Amino acid sequence: MSNKPYRLAQGGSRIDRTKKLHFSFDGKQLNGFAGDTLASAVMANGTKLFGRSFKYHRPRGVVGLGSEEMNALVGVGDGSRHEPNLRATQVELFDGLQAVSQNRWPSLAFDVSSLNSSFSRFIPGGFYYKTYMWPQRFWKHVYEPIIRKAAGLGHAPEGRDPDSYENIHVHCDVLVVGGGVAGLAAAESAAATGARVVVADENPQFGGVADISAGTLDSMPQATWIAEKVAALAAAENVRLLPRATVVGHWHHNYLMLFERVADHDPALLREGAPRHRLWKVRAKQVILATGAIERPIAFANNDRPGIMLASAARAMVERYGVSPGVEGVVFTNNDDAYQTALVLKGAGIGVRVVDSRGRAEGALVEKARAAGIDVAVSSVVSAVEGNLGVTAVRVAAYRKGQGRVITERKISCDFIAMSGGFNPALHLWCHNGGKIKFDDGLQSFRPDRHQDAIIAVGAANGTFGLADIIAEASAAGETVGKRKTKSAKIKLPKAEEDLQKPLEALWFAPATGKYNEGNKHFIDFQNDVTVADLELAQREGYESVEHTKRYTTFGMATDQGKTSNLNGLGVLSEATGKSIPEIGVTTFRPPYTPFSFGSIAGVLTKNLFLPIRRTPIYQWHADRNATFEPVGQWRRAYTYTGPGEDKHASINREILAVRHKVGLLDASTLGKIEIKGPDAAEFLDRMYTNMFSTLKVGKCRYGLMMNELGFLTDDGVTVRLGEDHFLMHTTSGGADRIAAWLEEWLQTEWTHYKVFVTPVTEQWAQFAIAGPRARNVLAKLGADFDLSHDGFPHMSFKEGKLGGYPVRVYRISFSGEQSYEVATPSNMGRGLWNAILDAGKELGIEPYGTEALHVLRAEKGFIVIGDETDGTTTPIDVGLEGLVSKKKADFIGKRSLEQSYLKGPNRKQLVGLLTEEPTDVLPDGAYAVRAVKDKPPMEMIGQVTSSYHSPTLERSIAMALIQNGRARMGETLSFPIEGGKVIRAKIVDPVFYDKEGARQNV
Amino acid sequence: MLVVHCPVCGAEGDETDFHGGGQAHVRRPATHDPANVSDEAQRDYLFIRHNPKGLHFERWRCDRGCGKWFHAARDTVTMEFKAFYGISELPPREVMEQATGEWATYFKDRLKAEAKS
Amino acid sequence: MSELYVESPLAHREVPQGLSIELREITDRGMIDVRGHATDKKFMAAAKKVLGLDLPKAPRTSVSWGDVKALWLSIDQWLILCSRAKALELTAALKAELGNIHSLVVDVSDMRAVLRLEGEGVREVLLKGSSLDLLDEDYAPGTVRRMRYAEIAALLHVVEETVFDVYVFRSYADYAWDFILATARAPAKVTLFGAQATPK
Amino acid sequence: MKSRYSIFSLARNAMNYHKDWERAWRSPQPKAEYDAVIVGAGGHGLATAYYLAKNHKMTNIAILEKGWLGGGNTGRNTTIIRSNYLQDSSIAIYELARSLYEGLSQELNYNVMFSPRGVLMLCQTEHELRAFKRTAHANRLAGLDCRMVSPAEVKEIVPIINDDSNCRYPVLGAYYQPRGGTARHDAVAWGYARGADALGVDIIQNCEVTGITREGGKVVGLETSRGSIKTKKVGVVTAGNVSTLMQTAGVRMPIESLCLQALVSEPIKPVIDCVVMANTVHGYISQSDKGELVIGGGTDPYNNYSQRGSFPSLEHTVTALVETFPIISRLRMLRMWGGIVDMTGDRSPIISKTDVEGLYVNCGWGTGGFKAIPGSGYVFADTIAHDRPHAIAEPFGLNRFAEGRLIDESVAAAVAH
């Protein structure tokens, strides 16, 4: 015990004394052994102080055994690999591990904010609601910044996470949660039926607390039996054992999330490229919860001092890690189980005595303890603790249940305390999805009752603590629920022997003398510094519901989510109000069981995999030509191609003028394409579009508008009649999937008698627009096997054939107002045809153009874009397309809504064109016109700009806008107050700015 | 995450393989008599929804399976599915009988109307 | 006239390294989308006449005849697989044979990218993106299933015990490819069931 | 009058170990009859009662709550407060509410911790950028203090944001309301409760209203789990539970009840000082004064009364936020939960008289009503007291659904909260 004062000379089932590891804690270089946790290794070095509490910054040490730890939270790793708030009890030691304590400044032992503790009397639960209100602006500028500075525990990492994560799905017949005695027994019998079984345990080793529990199975120590079972289950074909895997939540229909820490314990794995965490999404036919029980602390004055641990944790320190929690200890208990700890301590040569709150202590374990010479004081409580950074002594007082405070105390020197207030079945997962629970008087705790899902609890999780009972119950559960295959499963149950335990007696609060009682120091929720007095205060102030008390005091809201505090809190509330614990009720258990990383949720879906980008067949060409891309839905479309020495403005203008004066080429592959066929196809389209399609001639194209049932525009596009009963519909790029689904929905759910098939074919085709006065020349140059003449192939008609040898469908439609052909070829040939067109067009001055040029071109023509001129509250009539709303058809989607009074009413905003008084002024997109300009807002708004561009064709700005009664106000000049106090004035004009007669497209 | 079952193709899968389509058995008045739909009837069709706490009837689509729409009866508190049935069908009789409130009235009327015709 | 230039969706991707399985693109696959009612005898007969097989009626199955394969997609939809060269010819023949029978036949050979995953552990790799119960015996060779894969829609075809074809719309081909590269990395290999080393 | 809260009362009480604090509100037995009854002690119900008593001197009134006050969505929301909506009628009510929030702690003598730390709405697509520019124009002319900010400014305000311009959804800018922010949700409910109680309002918890009783076209009383209560005026403010209750009065509602989820991370030292909403990817985030990241997402797609949501929707939100704020990858989720939100067909609220005389309803706040609490209570109280819609409430009447007069906020930029 020389330089490792607390490492015992012998013992430590988990550590390998031949493998020494180096690590640091707060910069101090320390040693430990393979198999240590950070908690055991630091304690072995004689340090009990691990961190500071949230509010009062009280010094804190290790309390728990594993995931229930609420005090010893540390940060591990540095820089972008730092991870805050880890429980030292769960951190497996590796060589080179760097850990830091948290929530302290400048150092752990001397923390300035621990002054909070001296002020604690002035800052009881909920104090902030009562103060910090004056003067009003001080909250934002003074008080809150101070509070925020103090907020939080650890600090976030810096920079982007260098590690990887992933998700995986698995279906199983049985998911066993928890690999203790109960879980393994259940898994064994379930596996024997041939069922597919997954067994998950949050710890690196299976066995739960078996290794620190005294009973035997078939005369073997429990740990030996466990080792046998683990080996057999690992060898089985139908079983997956998952260590370091916490089942974090249970959702509807037995969906569970399982958080596996793949590589946290071994940096070598990370270096090799293993994911750090893996999230398993498990769908289980049956869930068996064997999650064990969590030991309860006891609320006594200063029960939070470093060196005060749960009895099971103290035992584990000795047995698993060969670490002594101290030199001289006191076991404070209300039950028999903790006597095992006393015996273990004694056996390791550590000083120990027992303080038992019960009037009588007479179980077999108690007798063993007495026989071993351990001093047992019954009807006694630890009433207070002395010491600050550690325990120096306890005060022990005579105790009778129901007593508010004690009078006489005696002092006992010691340097650690092992406490046990009983055990709470770990009900979290049982309750996540609505499982019902009931209060068990024997346990003085809740245990599972009913559940709507196929889920069953066994072992300590079910409130069953006798070893023989656990085995029998778990094995039976595994057998019945595992039955999927026909294999019969007869498992021979091991014979369990253990000391019979006598019942515990509830102890929620150990009274002290006045001085200690009234100083706010009986901690219930350690991490959030919630004391018995805080809970009582909440009651006094009317925050009666347990949910109010929780929120007013924050009890149960820390990172341990009240694993060790919730029930104790209820016990205190019960005593304060005279209501029973079940009457008080529990707060809601919510996922996760223990916190799990956001990275594991995202999995590989980060960076380029976060969400897909859709590429057209020409994508790479665009990229190579330095195109700026514009997202349209998930697609990326070329926005403009900036050449050397150009800015975007210049390239857009160049592209526009090329289309107006020569010829341009646009990748329009993203346009939605849907084949629609059947004897009722025409009638069906009449229902879907506002305008008529049954009258369309074969080989012809027609522009159509679609509304939703509310009467608002949702999509538009050109539909072609390929045959009498066969149509090809084009939709907007963003609308393709939505419209295909929309058509299917109506066919399947409303007009079920229609004989119509709908097949989306968007991606079968690469599609390009060749537009401009020389478009036809390009086609001719390429060589077409169909008539290209204007009469033979007029505007709004369709041809199928070969172009430059490529199979094509060609639509003579125009969104630019120029002579224009849309050419579609199978996608794999897209790139070939694209290049061929560019080659053929070279001498004609062909230029590829992007979506921005397209938008300006169409705006010059007054064509609308769904999503620009419409915003989901715009009707076809609003945008001046009344002519496309059929008066003849009795019914089509959205027709009836157009009749609702508001949609027919006065003052609707109507689409108009705008010409600014100053031709170089380009109205900002979305700018509003006001009825009258005022010195300052508010000003009444009468409509907004929907599209606005500089038109290189007209060499001035143009805009479209939706303006109240706009069509009646032609010629009126409107004012648009824009940012910076400027007002732009613009005249209302017809929205078609260029080639009003449409002559250019018709040649 | 619910497990949904498609009665058309028998596929079973996570709710994300399906598409929830809101309340079932909503009648579109304009399909039947487009000339005589009152403002109130149109409002009811578009906006008023049964919103029971308990057994509910709704539409789903087998989005990542056969692509077909179907009906489901589901408890909105326990999330338990009580039945999956065809898009032009009424729920199984025993499930219809469990319906309460507006749904009970609805099925009673539907059955009456069907018995008449 | 010069030769036509043809390019598959993943032509620009290199042979992947460091994976626990093999991954490649299948390029010579013709595909025809056929719609018609399985209950329509005339339709089924006409299809059989051209394809030489009975379109499968059982959900999620496939049927082969020679080098033609029919995958069930829905109660009124199938995907016919054949060589690219044959797709044109079969499409024309189907249309002709079906005549006025209510149906819709479209050559969709260019609409999807086909990714071939092969090797021990391929199911586990797929399970990183799919929630199907791929370990179940339902997923025997021949099985066809549409699914959600990562963030996209896909069609899964079990070719052999450890050979799977994943069909995605071609615009998503790069995304699917990259997703598989990320999830099939050798150091991330997962074995779901089967004997394992005893955890320490 | 209650004793006032202050630093002095805190110090005084400390001397006596806080044994003498008064109750924040009484726990009265229900009376047989009230002049008006509010059903539902969420933020909206409590504020309505407070303003009825304070502004309209109606003090013989009660609020009936089936569980614990503030336990509905008010007690489980992500507390974003802003008023920069697009439509005039929305701006009017949300800005009234926001401005009342500014002085609410003083008005109620209860620190509701209204913290105008700024709300940033990211623009991650060109479309979103355009939409917010339009909103910015509208808001400026309405007199709101809001502005567009550049990607560089966004980075300055939220240094942890992913500023890679090649990422999947690069930040192209943001729409910023500097005096938007958050408030402590529970304190809003508790502050109004304490305020209303002090004015004589009976707050009756654990009292579920099971039916609205009418005689002919008029309301005459209520059936509750604690007996019948007579009253001529009833204001129903029960959020997700509104359909079933209104049904008992024969009023059918344009409402569906869906589950909206939220989550918090473990507490960490401050990394994010304002509220950030990333609407394109459905995630929003802020950091509370305690240090946990408060994160919300979208609704699950089916009706749900279980207060438990499905994993995928939160999964999408978290994935999006990991991409948007890469450092959170190594932080951990502490707790997730759900609330049952009341969604209308146009995603805007209902503050309305009904066809039944004396029956008023305030609901449909869906995913975004916390921010509206003071304003909504204010105008709803006025509506009830005068039996005619307050001017700001008028556009939110039930009649809009038959007229087609929708107030669709979600259309321009799919912003929910």
Ligand SMILES: Cc1cc2nc3c(=O)[nH]c(=O)nc-3n(C[C@H](O)[C@H](O)[C@H](O)COP(=O)(O)OP(=O)(O)OC[C@H]3O[C@@H](n4cnc5c(N)ncnc54)[C@H](O)[C@@H]3O)c2cc1C
């Ligand atoms: C996860 C989540 C995040 C959100 N985020 C935001 C946000 O960031 N910003 C924002 O502005 N809004 C947000 N909201 C929305 C906001 O929370 C709600 O709109 C608002 O709280 C509604 O308040 P309320 O008073 O109408 O309803 P509630 O607070 O739900 O109150 C209704 C009350 O009525 C009671 N009640 C119901 N039926 C009966 C009955 N029959 N008898 C008696 N009592 C009854 C309920 O118990 C409940 O207490 C969010 C909501 C959720 C769920």
Ligand SMILES: NC(=O)c1ccc[n+]([C@@H]2O[C@H](COP(=O)([O-])OP(=O)(O)OC[C@H]3O[C@@H](n4cnc5c(N)ncnc54)[C@H](O)[C@@H]3O)[C@@H](O)[C@H]2O)c1
């Ligand atoms: N008073 C008593 O009689 C008493 C008291 C305490 C313990 N014991 C002993 O308790 C044991 C009971 O066996 P058991 O199997 O029921 O419990 P156990 O505590 O031995 O095992 C439960 C296991 O489940 C794990 N776990 C809990 N929640 C989990 C989650 N969400 N995800 C993954 N893993 C999770 C735990 O870490 C633990 O390893 C016996 O060995 C018995 O001797 C008895």
Ligand SMILES: Cc1cc2nc3c(=O)[nH]c(=O)nc-3n(C[C@H](O)[C@H](O)[C@H](O)COP(=O)(O)O)c2cc1C
């Ligand atoms: C803004 C906000 C912050 C929260 N912070 C915490 C927290 O720090 N710790 C915690 O356990 N829960 C926190 N919660 C969640 C509550 O514990 C609780 O889950 C939520 O109010 C819903 O109630 P229920 O889970 O009891 O149904 C927070 C909730 C909100 C709305």
Ligand SMILES: [Zn+2]
């Ligand atoms: Zn199906």
